Amino acid sequence: MIIRPYGDTTGDGMVQLSFTLPIPHDKRAEGAALQLAGKMGMDPAMLVHAKQMGDGYTFFVVYGKVNHLVDTDKVHVVERDFPLLSAKEVNAAIKRRLRRRLNVVGACIGTDAHTVGIDAILNLKGIAGEKGLEYYSELSVTNMGAQVSVPDLVETAREKKADAVLVSQVVTQRDAHLQNTRAMSAAFREALPAGRRPLLIVGGPRFDELMAGELGVDRIFSRGTTPREVASYLVHALAGSPA
Amino acid sequence: MIIRPYGDTTGDGMVQLSFTLPIPHDKRAEGAALQLAGKMGMDPAMLVHAKQMGDGYTFFVVYGKVNHLVDTDKVHVVERDFPLLSAKEVNAAIKRRLRRRLNVVGACIGTDAHTVGIDAILNLKGIAGEKGLEYYSELSVTNMGAQVSVPDLVETAREKKADAVLVSQVVTQRDAHLQNTRAMSAAFREALPAGRRPLLIVGGPRFDELMAGELGVDRIFSRGTTPREVASYLVHALAGSPA
Amino acid sequence: MAGKLDLDATVVARARALAARAGQPVVDLARSHTTVSVERAVLRLAGVTGADPDGIPWVNRLVDAVRADVGLGHGVAVPVFHAMETTGVEDVTVLAQKAAAGSVRFTVPAAPGRARQRARRATAAGLKRIDRRRAERDRLIKRHGDPKQRPWIYLIVATGDIYEDIPQAQAAARAGADVIAVIRSTGQSLLDYVPEGATREGFAGTYATQENFRLMRAALDETSKEVGRYVRLTNYASGLCMPEIATLAGLERLDMMLNDSMYGILFRDINPIRTFVDQRFSRQIHARAGIVINTGEDNYLTTADAVEAAHTVTVSQLMNEYFAHEAGLADWQLGLGHAFEINPDLPDSFRLELAHALLARELFPDAPLKWMPPTKHMTGDVFRGNLLDGFFNLAGALTGQGILLVGMMTEAVVTPWLSDRDIALQNVRYVLNGAGNLHEDFTPGPFIRGRANQVLSEAIDLLERIVDDGMLNAIADGTFGIMKRPADRGKGLDGVEKQDEDYYNPVVEDL
Amino acid sequence: MAGKLDLDATVVARARALAARAGQPVVDLARSHTTVSVERAVLRLAGVTGADPDGIPWVNRLVDAVRADVGLGHGVAVPVFHAMETTGVEDVTVLAQKAAAGSVRFTVPAAPGRARQRARRATAAGLKRIDRRRAERDRLIKRHGDPKQRPWIYLIVATGDIYEDIPQAQAAARAGADVIAVIRSTGQSLLDYVPEGATREGFAGTYATQENFRLMRAALDETSKEVGRYVRLTNYASGLCMPEIATLAGLERLDMMLNDSMYGILFRDINPIRTFVDQRFSRQIHARAGIVINTGEDNYLTTADAVEAAHTVTVSQLMNEYFAHEAGLADWQLGLGHAFEINPDLPDSFRLELAHALLARELFPDAPLKWMPPTKHMTGDVFRGNLLDGFFNLAGALTGQGILLVGMMTEAVVTPWLSDRDIALQNVRYVLNGAGNLHEDFTPGPFIRGRANQVLSEAIDLLERIVDDGMLNAIADGTFGIMKRPADRGKGLDGVEKQDEDYYNPVVEDL
Numbered sequence A, B: 001m002i003i004r005p006y007g008d009t010t011g012d013g014m015v016q017l018s019f020t021l022p023i024p025h026d027k028r029a030e031g032a033a034l035q036l037a038g039k040m041g042m043d044p045a046m047l048v049h050a051k052q053m054g055d056g057y058t059f060f061v062v063y064g065k066v067n068h069l070v071d072t073d074k075v076h077v078v079e080r081d082f083p084l085l086s087a088k089e090v091n092a093a094i095k096r097r098l099r100r101r102l103n104v105v106g107a108c109i110g111t112d113a114h115t116v117g118i119d120a121i122l123n124l125k126g127i128a129g130e131k132g133l134e135y136y137s138e139l140s141v142t143n144m145g146a147q148v149s150v151p152d153l154v155e156t157a158r159e160k161k162a163d164a165v166l167v168s169q170v171v172t173q174r175d176a177h178l179q180n181t182r183a184m185s186a187a188f189r190e191a192l193p194a195g196r197r198p199l200l201i202v203g204g205p206r207f208d209e210l211m212a213g214e215l216g217v218d219r220i221f222s223r224g225t226t227p228r229e230v231a232s233y234l235v236h237a238l239a240g241s242p243a
Numbered sequence C, D: 001m002a003g004k005l006d007l008d009a010t011v012v013a014r015a016r017a018l019a020a021r022a023g024q025p026v027v028d029l030a031r032s033h034t035t036v037s038v039e040r041a042v043l044r045l046a047g048v049t050g051a052d053p054d055g056i057p058w059v060n061r062l063v064d065a066v067r068a069d070v071g072l073g074h075g076v077a078v079p080v081f082h083a084m085e086t087t088g089v090e091d092v093t094v095l096a097q098k099a100a101a102g103s104v105r106f107t108v109p110a111a112p113g114r115a116r117q118r119a120r121r122a123t124a125a126g127l128k129r130i131d132r133r134r135a136e137r138d139r140l141i142k143r144h145g146d147p148k149q150r151p152w153i154y155l156i157v158a159t160g161d162i163y164e165d166i167p168q169a170q171a172a173a174r175a176g177a178d179v180i181a182v183i184r185s186t187g188q189s190l191l192d193y194v195p196e197g198a199t200r201e202g203f204a205g206t207y208a209t210q211e212n213f214r215l216m217r218a219a220l221d222e223t224s225k226e227v228g229r230y231v232r233l234t235n236y237a238s239g240l241c242m243p244e245i246a247t248l249a250g251l252e253r254l255d256m257m258l259n260d261s262m263y264g265i266l267f268r269d270i271n272p273i274r275t276f277v278d279q280r281f282s283r284q285i286h287a288r289a290g291i292v293i294n295t296g297e298d299n300y301l302t303t304a305d306a307v308e309a310a311h312t313v314t315v316s317q318l319m320n321e322y323f324a325h326e327a328g329l330a331d332w333q334l335g336l337g338h339a340f341e342i343n344p345d346l347p348d349s350f351r352l353e354l355a356h357a358l359l360a361r362e363l364f365p366d367a368p369l370k371w372m373p374p375t376k377h378m379t380g381d382v383f384r385g386n387l388l389d390g391f392f393n394l395a396g397a398l399t400g401q402g403i404l405l406v407g408m409m410t411e412a413v414v415t416p417w418l419s420d421r422d423i424a425l426q427n428v429r430y431v432l433n434g435a436g437n438l439h440e441d442f443t444p445g446p447f448i449r450g451r452a453n454q455v456l457s458e459a460i461d462l463l464e465r466i467v468d469d470g471m472l473n474a475i476a477d478g479t480f481g482i483m484k485r486p487a488d489r490g491k492g493l494d495g496v497e498k499q500d501e502d503y504y505n506p507v508v509e510d511l
Ligand code: B12
Pocket: A111, A112, A113, A114, A115, A116, A117, A118, A120, A121, A127, A166, A167, A168, A169, A170, A171, A172, A173, A201, A202, A203, A204, A205, A206, A221, A222, A223, A224, A225, A226, A230, D183, D184, D185, D186, D187, D204, D205, D267, D299, D302, D303, D375, D376, D377, D378, D379, D410, D411, D412, D413, D414, D415, D416
């Protein structure tokens, strides 16, 4: 399906844009702002607000019509390619296929201290009304908390015979999350042979789920993930999909 | 000079974008939003907010880096190509060159009833601390007010021997301002031979100053115009620039 | 809510008495004149419908024909129903068509008794339809319920196309709007007829037509059922056709109408006499139809300064109250307008807003005041815009306003987008939900009380001057909104006539 | 401001008494232990500067060397200054270099009198430099003036690069910021040394180094002159190096420091004992330097629910007050933390915020409370974000907060952009200018008063439990921020030693 942005009427293509340019405010700066909007495909573009900040910066708000078409058939997304199971089903599938508890080790690595996200996935309390992985009787969860170094994580994963390692990354300035994830997956590749390497999962609000391959992990979860999705994925990836 | 948008550090290229797509919210919709951002040149683009509105629409906020460069040397703007004069200089120039008062007729045409803008330019009171054209002793101003029909305007311009006609247009939905301006300039072309046609000026907050030729007028004034700019332009266009 | 300002009851009473004295001459004018639109409204109630192939309604053709033959001074009812009898035509619309074709002549019979009777029977049928719609509204409110909170949340729809308006209005209602206003195309106020049919081509608003009213009301009836809350519909009985649009609103069960001569005079350059005559009749109809009117004092603050001119708003509200009561409207029907338009850069701007808003609240304790958002000081900075709207919402909650016209962050940019309304409603919900009860903790101190009393006393001074000089002169002088509008200028004056001795209006008899 | 809540003075006194009883064992612990960082701070005051080629400061090398030879139980001052005498080295930094090279051995002399004297003379010189910076601050404040309004406007800068931070900080100050905080790179709290030099590579913050302090303070001194208002500078004396960073802050005339063991314990997993010992010394230094501390109770509400856990904030504030007073800080130096973190969807959320904020205000009438903006409930909806921040600003003004940490609409997205700060400051200016005096009209009703008193009584209950169980157990149980932190775990415990009988710290003698 081909669609366009919708401001006030079907097909009007209207969007709102704001940004700063590192130049003082004058007519030329406004023209520069419109040039950028034009390059982004806005035509006509209305410059509706311009405000100088300090000596050399100007903030702009632009409204206008973009000419790009959005083709919903060509959207790249990581669709859930596994069934969403209930806790009961998860436990049953693990019991049936693995005949042992599935070991999960979770951590927030590097100097990132944001544990709320990984805790939401792992801890009993969970999030959005769903219990976390600790609630699943067939999952054995080790939550290492925050600021875990990669060597410690690899060590613990080995020790706990982890089937899956769950890593959270929330700080993204200067791509910290990408760097840490790459370091982590490299360390696992180095430390363990392919067959014995645990499933590597990372999550955090600013990840692009399409980057799993690039980062050397098996799966990425982003904004608004719920524990059930993660549990279902674990079953799918480690215990085969139940028919 | 080549510049990029500035979010937090020089050259980071960061911008903020929001829009609605006419589809319900799901992963595919988020992908569609990112596709649009991508087409606009945002890479990487972070989808930071998505909210369904009613059944079939979703609002998105996207942050990200645009790759476009802004070349401030290639900016198209209507730069002031005439000197900015004081009221005294305006009056002196008219007296010297024209040897009579310069006649100005102003109106807000069509069904547009927004007079604040044209009044700001014409009325004594003015705007932003500058007196309006009525204050200039060598300008004879007729302010016809709002909702003036094009035939009435042409008639009055003829009657008052207008040197310049100043038209305001504030309502822009469905391009009302462009349609009305075109109708106005066509009517003047029809009614009067080239030599006797008054200078045609339009103004309003949403005009693109580059469109004068297209709309058949001599000059366009947009957001934040002050009476002095208009008076100086009148002198420049009708009484030659004072050396 | 009442009593936070310590207003002096005798001062308030004096303000009301002055407003009545200042308004009386205007009422006298209205009672002694009629207009083409008043007469057309009568004929609409008597059953004339539809339009000629050029889109000119048959009521216009009929009134023009009557006027050409006998003028309007007798009212059109008697000549029309006399002609029905003499021509034997049974259907008034058919008569109108014949009159338009020039095949009927109109006269005023010496003994108008029978014509009056027939006319009155016909218009009574029209009024009865209005009564039925009112009863229907009462039933639906009982069934679906009123909004749970005050203020009611009022949202504007303005695509210009009734078929885009409808889904947007329904979406807004689902998202929490209690009242939907379909604003009008910029041109309509100056049309001296009411367009016909469903319309898709308006500029910055959609034409007010009977069919558009019907379509939107039906759509919102559906949504009311869905959301379990009666969603009200608003339009504009303003401009040159106040009486007729009021009538159509009554016939199609609209629930509120913008209705204020002062707006037409000041901002659409409509002749003061024309529109005061029209207004009185339209308000009588609104009273009958159980419709809440919204007045337009808020608009003054877009051209005048909101602090300097605060008292002109108060004066106008007092006069509008007088005019409305005189026309039969009850207090619950008085959506008197005011607005949050003080320059936000002014020190204590928010507290000044509170003073003004509370003054209106306490002067008119039983009226469902219409509280308008910032517009003039909104800019293209939409982030700031949403913030200002939040403080506007708060001021509404703190001062107990009745109808909250939801502000849009894009006010300075475009007529509202779908997403603007959603963001705006989210804003309202946050403020009402999180701080809606803050009025319990709000006890105006000397600054706010002082300011309110100052505005009231300036209002009294101005009313005294108006009593002396006359309301029409005050309007001519630019007292309101700094717009100067002399009584002998402006659009539509040629549609006014003085009533003759034998003027007869069957509708007014029944109101 | 005081007295709007009708708090019962005897209840308040009881809360304070309980906090003192609960805090006493922690103080005893702090007084009877020392840490590597306390000792390093002593040496910094005694004149050790610079770092080895790997970037490890000479103070670290020296303390490690002393510790290896004689432990920390005697304090490092005596062994170090004894070694100065025995080796004849005149410069402590040179001694550190020699010690690092293994060419000096440390012992504790039987008669430490002379070493103590020399040490004390050296550290006194360091303290004198701090005293001079304090006097300098007083002079500059006199010259340039304090902010005109309360609350002071506090803005964060966080590029990670001191050379990008500086122009952004200056721009922020010009745009109205009264206080600039340079936040730290995510890694720093866990470093058991203070990095050296100007730094350009931080993640989500810039390293706290003496040189970065100096550069930023100099830049802001320039801007203070320009804007005619003394612009304060803030950094973090938190994490593993509290005492040293406090010292560097004193030496470089920083004006405020985030300084709270509880933050390190709960959110950086630092060992409780280590950090309580460090905290006491760092606060003694802050007291001397005239620095305002900022505590971190606001953070609890990012992991715990702001309504359920409101009383834990109060308890922590009372304990922090006790710890601070005990360390010599005056009330004006207590920027106790709290935050606007109630779920905005909760009915009456704003009034609950007012209750909590006012409770803090009235419990600590002379402390310049640090009021933190919404973070947890901020989302990528930046329009809504700016609105929430506006109500946060309003709550700050209504309840007389001292230091307003300005919220950013992009809180959930990125560390603040230049334009975010500008929009945020515009928001603050609007609210303070337009509604800053609204507190005159704010008289809390039963809902707000009731809620405040309820929180206070829950705080007393909790304090009673802590008196019984001990503060360290409470922390271990997850009482604060639902983070469980046992006293025998966490980072940095190996840097703690019990003081011996002959422990000597020349700095503490002078504080
Ligand atoms: C709470 C919080 C804190 C708390 C953390 C407490 C704790 N124990 O976690 C405290 C106060 C300690 C804190 C401190 C700091 N913070 Co902080 N913090 C936040 C805040 C307000 C909320 C984050 C949160 O809890 N979200 C709720 C959870 C449930 O969402 P989530 O993390 O996205 O998790 C979900 C999904 O992403 C996914 N998920 C996440 N991880 C994983 C892992 C796996 C395996 C899976 C499957 C899924 C998954 O599932 C979760 C549930 O749906 C955000 C701002 C915001 N509103 O987002 C800033 C924010 C994250 N913090 C930030 C910063 C910079 C810091 C500091 C570094 C500042 C400083 N220099 O002092 C410090 C230091 C901390 C550090 N070293 O990391 C920045 C990061 C900027 C950036 N993009 O790089 C933010 C965005 C604020 C800002 N705009 O500046 N912070």
